[in-house]
Amino acid sequence: xxxxxxxNRPLDPLLIGSGWQAQKSASTRTQIIEAAITCLVExxxxxTTTTEIAKKAGLSRGAMLHHFPSKxxxxxxxxxxxxxxxxxxxxxxxxxxxxxxxxxxxxxxxYWSHVKHPWFVAFxxxxxxxxxxxxxxxxxxxxxxxxxREWYETSLELFPEWKRKGEKFMLxxxxxxxxxxxxxxxxxxxxxxERDKRVLRYLEAKLKDLADEDR
Amino acid sequence: xxxxxxxNRPLDPLLIGSGWQAQKSASTRTQIIEAAITCLVExxxxxTTTTEIAKKAGLSRGAMLHHFPSKxxxxxxxxxxxxxxxxxxxxxxxxxxxxxxxxxxxxxxxYWSHVKHPWFVAFxxxxxxxxxxxxxxxxxxxxxxxxxREWYETSLELFPEWKRKGEKFMLxxxxxxxxxxxxxxxxxxxxxxERDKRVLRYLEAKLKDLADEDR
DNA sequence: AGCCGGTTTCAATCATCCTTGACTTTTTCA
DNA sequence: TGAAAAAGTCAAGGATGATTGAAACCGGCT
Numbered sequence: 001x002x003x004x005x006x007x008n009r010p011l012d013p014l015l016i017g018s019g020w021q022a023q024k025s026a027s028t029r030t031q032i033i034e035a036a037i038t039c040l041v042e043x044x045x046x047x048t049t050t051t052e053i054a055k056k057a058g059l060s061r062g063a064m065l066h067h068f069p070s071k072x073x074x075x076x077x078x079x080x081x082x083x084x085x086x087x088x089x090x091x092x093x094x095x096x097x098x099x100x101x102x103x104x105x106x107x108x109x110x111y112w113s114h115v116k117h118p119w120f121v122a123f124x125x126x127x128x129x130x131x132x133x134x135x136x137x138x139x140x141x142x143x144x145x146x147x148x149r150e151w152y153e154t155s156l157e158l159f160p161e162w163k164r165k166g167e168k169f170m171l172x173x174x175x176x177x178x179x180x181x182x183x184x185x186x187x188x189x190x191x192x193x194e195r196d197k198r199v200l201r202y203l204e205a206k207l208k209d210l211a212d213e214d215r
Numbered sequence: 216x217x218x219x220x221x222x223n224r225p226l227d228p229l230l231i232g233s234g235w236q237a238q239k240s241a242s243t244r245t246q247i248i249e250a251a252i253t254c255l256v257e258x259x260x261x262x263t264t265t266t267e268i269a270k271k272a273g274l275s276r277g278a279m280l281h282h283f284p285s286k287x288x289x290x291x292x293x294x295x296x297x298x299x300x301x302x303x304x305x306x307x308x309x310x311x312x313x314x315x316x317x318x319x320x321x322x323x324x325x326y327w328s329h330v331k332h333p334w335f336v337a338f339x340x341x342x343x344x345x346x347x348x349x350x351x352x353x354x355x356x357x358x359x360x361x362x363x364r365e366w367y368e369t370s371l372e373l374f375p376e377w378k379r380k381g382e383k384f385m386l387x388x389x390x391x392x393x394x395x396x397x398x399x400x401x402x403x404x405x406x407x408x409e410r411d412k413r414v415l416r417y418l419e420a421k422l423k424d425l426a427d428e429d430r
Numbered sequence: 431a432g433c434c435g436g437t438t439t440c441a442a443t444c445a446t447c448c449t450t451g452a453c454t455t456t457t458t459c460a
Numbered sequence: 461t462g463a464a465a466a467a468g469t470c471a472a473g474g475a476t477g478a479t480t481g482a483a484a485c486c487g488g489c490t
Binding site: 049050061062065069070 | 474475476477479
Binding site: 431432433434435436437438439440441442443444445446447448449450451452453454455456457458459460 | 461462463464465466467468469470471472473474475476477478479480481482483484485486487488489490
């Protein structure tokens with residue numbers, strides 16, 4: 001008989017040494033959360049069922065319900081997971097020095113990539129569902145607010161020279177957000193076109209105008 | 216006496232002559248469609264059920280299922296209804312001469328109002344659901360494409376002087392669309408802020424810049 | 431060391447509720 | 461009277477959460 005608790009999944013040798021290998025069932029939790037996110041992306045919020053999540057995670061439904069007693073618990077954990085992942089990915093993308101020194105372009109491209117990522121799609125599905133689901137809204141709202149705030153602060157660090165022109169910076173920030181998110185929504189059902197690239201280039205030019213104005 | 220031919224499709228009020236009580240049937244259909252739209256707005260696509268629609272329409276479920284054999288038939292009719300209503304409302308809003316002669320502002324305010332209207336919310340709910348529902352996508356896509364095309368042409372009529380600068384007009388068109396729809400999505404869960412108004416004013420200014428450039 | 435009782439992890443089944451669409455019956459009105 | 465509209469009933473399928481049961485792991489004890 002194998003000494004591993006589950007033969008279907010390899011154990012992380014680093015975690016075996018650290019006392020409770022049972023604690024590594026945290027990896028099972030992650031597996032469930034990622035399965036839930038996949039379901040959100042592929043099926044949408046409405047068709048994401050516990051059965052489907054369990055199937056996708058390679059677990060039995062009962063096993064999964066042990067980790068997360070109810071469906072909403074899975075969603076809650078997924079929201080936290082997505083929040084952390086999205087923010088981390090965005091910060092990482094912004095942290096690297098652009099090859100051409102063009103921070104504005106880097107920021108636009110970064111957020112545009114971000115919006116095309118499945119994580120954004122999953123978050124969006126939850127956000128749309130939350131419009132008509134109070135319980136879901138109570139879960140999503142704090143994370144959403146925190147994300148926007150932390151994203152704003154990250155951007156401020158990225159453009160330290162803008163700090164003095166608060167209102168103008170905020171305008172550029174909001175404009176970028178709306179344009180790119182609007183494009184992102186459109187991208188959910190359509191493909192990216194040359195027209196979209198033109199809009200991004202125009203946005204870039206206008207942001208630079210804003211930065212240079214009344215200096 | 217039944218003068219109707221042996222119709223394989225028992226329901227088509229448009230084809231039935233004026234004398235019949237089918238007019239009442241047509242009004243009942245409209246009632247059902249509007250109830251469905253209310254459900255989409257208040258409950259979202261996922262929670263819109265035939266039971267709920269019937270209740271909201273003040274009909275028994277059986278009666279409703281007589282008019283629309285299946286749920287998808289109601290949605291199909293709702294998509295057509297929304298398409299017609301949205302386009303009509305938008306054209307009407309654009310047709311009136313602005314008091315200050317400012318067509319750009321009129322266009323922006325018009326589309327911004329449009330995006331805040333329940334009809335857009337309902338359409339949006341269907342669009343999001345269609346991302347992961349092929350059958351729904353097949354219904355929605357033609358209507359969505361037609362709407363965008365007809366909206367574009369309406370805008371062209373509104374700004375005849377832009378006709379000569381095709382690419383620049385399209386850029387302004389796309390930019391406006393993305394900014395306002397992005398704001399609209401945000402508006403679904405947040406309230407309109409002063410920051411939003413600033414973005415709209417900025418958009419207006421930039422559209423006028425585009426119109427005046429290299430003239 | 432080796433056995434034992436309790437706890438944690440996972441699997442399977444069950445009962446319940448909801449949704450849908452087909453079918454049947456009643457009512458309305460020309 | 462007879463056909464259309466409306467109302468009511470029903471079974472099949474799906475989704476959720478609870479219960480039951482098995483296997484592995486931990487501690488303590490002889």
